[in-house]
Amino acid sequence: MRKLLLPAVLALVLPAAACGDHGGSGDTTLTVYAAASLTATFEQIAQEFEAEHDGVDVRLSFGGSSDLVAQIENGAPADVFASADTATMDRLVAAGLDGADPQDFATNVLEIATPPDNPAHVQSFQDLAKPGLKVVVCAPEVPCGAAAQQVAARAGVTLHPVSEEQSVTDVLGKVASGEADAGLVYVTDVRAAADRVHGIEFPESGDVVNTYPIAPVAGTDEPALAREFIEMVLGDTGRQILRDAGFGSP
Amino acid sequence: MIPRWIYAPAALGAAFVLLPLVAIVARVDWTGFLGLITSQASQDALWLSLRTSAVSTVLCVLFGTPMAVVLARTSFPGQGVLRSLVLLPLVLPPVVGGIALLYTFGRRGLLGHELDVLGIQVAFSTTAVVMAQTFVALPFLVVSLEGALRTGGRRYEVVAASLGAGPTTVFRRVTLPLVLPGLLSGAVLAFARSLGEFGATITFAGSLQGVTRTLPLEIYQIRETDVDAAVALSLVLVVVAVLVIGLARQGRAG
Numbered sequence: 001m002r003k004l005l006l007p008a009v010l011a012l013v014l015p016a017a018a019c020g021d022h023g024g025s026g027d028t029t030l031t032v033y034a035a036a037s038l039t040a041t042f043e044q045i046a047q048e049f050e051a052e053h054d055g056v057d058v059r060l061s062f063g064g065s066s067d068l069v070a071q072i073e074n075g076a077p078a079d080v081f082a083s084a085d086t087a088t089m090d091r092l093v094a095a096g097l098d099g100a101d102p103q104d105f106a107t108n109v110l111e112i113a114t115p116p117d118n119p120a121h122v123q124s125f126q127d128l129a130k131p132g133l134k135v136v137v138c139a140p141e142v143p144c145g146a147a148a149q150q151v152a153a154r155a156g157v158t159l160h161p162v163s164e165e166q167s168v169t170d171v172l173g174k175v176a177s178g179e180a181d182a183g184l185v186y187v188t189d190v191r192a193a194a195d196r197v198h199g200i201e202f203p204e205s206g207d208v209v210n211t212y213p214i215a216p217v218a219g220t221d222e223p224a225l226a227r228e229f230i231e232m233v234l235g236d237t238g239r240q241i242l243r244d245a246g247f248g249s250p
Numbered sequence: 251m252i253p254r255w256i257y258a259p260a261a262l263g264a265a266f267v268l269l270p271l272v273a274i275v276a277r278v279d280w281t282g283f284l285g286l287i288t289s290q291a292s293q294d295a296l297w298l299s300l301r302t303s304a305v306s307t308v309l310c311v312l313f314g315t316p317m318a319v320v321l322a323r324t325s326f327p328g329q330g331v332l333r334s335l336v337l338l339p340l341v342l343p344p345v346v347g348g349i350a351l352l353y354t355f356g357r358r359g360l361l362g363h364e365l366d367v368l369g370i371q372v373a374f375s376t377t378a379v380v381m382a383q384t385f386v387a388l389p390f391l392v393v394s395l396e397g398a399l400r401t402g403g404r405r406y407e408v409v410a411a412s413l414g415a416g417p418t419t420v421f422r423r424v425t426l427p428l429v430l431p432g433l434l435s436g437a438v439l440a441f442a443r444s445l446g447e448f449g450a451t452i453t454f455a456g457s458l459q460g461v462t463r464t465l466p467l468e469i470y471q472i473r474e475t476d477v478d479a480a481v482a483l484s485l486v487l488v489v490v491a492v493l494v495i496g497l498a499r500q501g502r503a504g
Contacts, residue, residue, distance in 0.1 A: 066474045132373065136456065141474040162374040163456025164463075165472060176457065178358040179373045 011169035025244055027055045030075055030225045033068045034060060035084035035212070037108065037109045037168060040192055040243045041080070048237050049229055056225060064142060064167055065089075072097055072217060079220040081211060084108075087141040089213040099216035099223060104250035105233050106212040106242045108186045110147055112200040113175045113193070125202040128182055129157050136171050136180040139164040146173070148184040155204040172197060186210070188246040211250055271488060278485055279478040286482040294460040295468035296486065302376060302464060303444035306383035310440040313384075316389035319425070321392070322399035337389045347385050348453025355381065356454075378455035379462050383444035388441050391436035398432020399425070415429065438498035442491055 030049075035234070039062045046058035061068070061078070065088040072078050073095050083089040089102045114122050120133050123205045128135050138145030139157065145164060152159050165171045170187045175183040176196040190199035214233055216226040232238050239249065279286070286292070321333055339347055353373050355360045365372065372378045385434040410424045411417075426433070455462040457471065465487055473480035 064474070070473075070477075139457065139471050139474075141471055159459070163458050164471075165457060170452065173289065175452070177352055177356055179352065179356050 013032075015240060018167065020067050023139075026055075028222065028225065029057045029059055030205050030222055030229060030246065031059045031061065032077050032080045032082070033072065033076070033078040033217075034062055034080075035065045035068070036062045036080040037084055037186060038062065038187060038212070041241050041247070044241045045229075045233060045238050048241075049232055052232075053225070053228070053234055059208065059227070060133060066142070069095075076167070078217045079222050079226045080214065081217055082233070084210065084212055085146075086211050086213055087146075088143070089215065092217075097218045099218045099220055099226065102213035102215035103230065103234060104211050105238065106213065106214050107250050108188055108210045108246075108247035109205040109248070110144070110151055110184050110208065111187045111190050111205060112202060113172065113183045113197040114181065116195060116198050118198050119178070119198075122182045122200060123202050124200075125155050126157055127150070128159055132216045133164045134179070134181045136158055136163045136174045136183040137161045138168060138171055138184070139166060142167060142185060143210060144168050144184070147210055150208045151204055154207045176181040191246040209248070212247075264460065274481060274484055277481050279482065283482050284477060286476075286479045287486050289479070291459055291463075291468060291472070291484055292479070292486075295463055295465045295483075296490075298376070298379070298446055298460060298463065299465040302379045302489075303441050304400040305443040306387055307437050309380070309384045310391045311389050311433070311437055314388050314436070315395060315426075316439070317388075318392045318395035318399060318436075319421070322396045323404070324431050337393060338346075339386050340389045340393070344382075344386050344447065344449030344451075345453050348382060348450035350380060351378075351385060351454040352448060359385055374456045374458065374462060376461055379451055379464060382450035383447045383453045386447055386450055387443040389439040390439040391433075394436035394439060395429060395432050398429040398436075402428050402432075435498055438494055442494050445487070445491065445494070 016173055032042065032046065035088075042060055042062075046060055050056060061076075063071075065083045065085060066244070068076075068081065069083070069091050072081060072092065081092060081144055083087075083092070083102075086102075086104075089098075092098050093102065095223060112125065112128070114120070120130075122126075122128065122133070127133070137148045140146055140149050144167075148159070162180065163174065165174065170190050171180075171183040171185050172189060174180040175185075176193065187199070187201070187205075190197060214217055214230050216223060216230065220226050233242075253393060316337065321329070321336075354361060355365065355378075356362050356370070357366065357373055372381065372446065406424050407420050410420045446466060447464070448470065451462065451464060452467055452470075457463045457467050463471070465483060469480050469483045469487070472483065
């Protein structure tokens with residue numbers, strides 16, 4: 001047992017350590033931290049970027065925007081940061097960690113998501129206030145929750161959510177499983193969830209538009225590559241991929 | 251006698267566990283501490299956590315004790331497999347437990363329809379929190395009590411039975427008193443595990459102030475906007491956990 005333990009531990013740890021230096025096939029690594037709602041689109045953009053840049057490996061890390069900023073503040077090795085809202089990007093700027101001015105690259109609006117068969121027959125935003133209806137939203141502390149609160153205020157509707165979830169994914173999970181009758185998530189989330197949920201657009205959503213900014217992180221080892229990646233996101237390739245996923249243009 | 255070199259890795263391991271606790275204490279914003287932990291949201295979360303954990307612990311004792319007795323005192327085909335399966339939540343990521351509970355007791359789950367007919371809706375309720383906590387904490391009680399039962403042996407039970415005591419009397423007057431310390435430490439473990447439960451709760455019960463948002467969920471949520479409050483509440487949870495473990499040690503020593 002003792003003889004086996006050390007090699008076993010090394011076997012587990014060493015490849016990971018090696019990965020940290022090189023990561024897959026390329027010689028140079030660009031690390032991009034992006035909001036969770038950008039998962040599908042940024043994976044595509046990263047693929048395009050790798051195809052155009054020989055020997056470059058794009059590493060993606062997705063999460064809640066504020067979690068990502070907290071990680072960067074604590075020294076995480078990010079070269080580029082793409083946030084789901086301007087408030088979170090402002091935190092990066094306030095910490096002096098932006099390598100260049102942030103640029104807006106996409107917008108997103110809320111949409112109602114219901115289980116595929118829409119058992120509570122939700123038709124409009126006003127319907128969400130119906131007594132007995134189980135509505136799930138994001139907590140006001142996270143961008144999607146702040147947006148939901150603003151939309152409700154603008155529409156003059158008082159929501160009584162049965163749960164205030166931590167992320168869009170949690171809201172979608174509760175809706176897709178049929179636990180909740182309706183939830184408020186982004187248009188792009190409904191599209192990404194495909195037939196797991198049914199989406200209902202509502203006119204009031206246009207009042208609260210979420211803007212996604214992107215910026216290089218200060219002190220990156222790859223400032224040129226970071227700039228080129230951001231250019232691709234802002235350029236035709238990125239715009240096309242983002243539009244296909246349901247994002248709007250800023 | 252233990253080899254002297256063993257102190258080095260032991261100290262390293264201890265430092266690895268203790269340093270983060272020191273870091274939390276060092277990071278606390280003491281000037282605003284009281285205000286941060288006495289906000290309405292924090293009080294609701296702490297009170298909800300204590301209440302649900304207490305109920306979960308009682309449920310663990312009520313169901314876990316018979317389970318431990320059956321596992322320790324009987325043998326039947328497939329018992330080993332059954333034990334492993336029952337103890338699965340020990341090693342399962344809690345979020346998996348939450349998903350499993352959702353598809354069992356949720357509105358469209360395995361028993362969802364039956365529960366609906368009975369007028370019971372557990373989703374998004376405090377009941378769901380208790381169920382999630384009981385699910386993850388039950389094996390802790392079963393494991394520690396089964397261990398106590400096996401170590402204690404059945405000599406006294408055999409003697410009591412030979413003197414004419416019925417099975418229930420033996421269980422009540424001999425078995426239970428003998429394993430009481432084991433039961434107590436099992437219950438404390440279950441309480442502590444319930445107090446820290448996060449993954450199964452957020453997946454199965456949701457998160458709403460005063461209803462389903464326990465202290466760990468509140469910490470997870472508030473750290474998005476207010477790191478100081480998150481740190482202060484973390485310290486509260488650490489202190490409560492230390493108190494619980496300390497009380498249990500006191501109880502066993504006395």
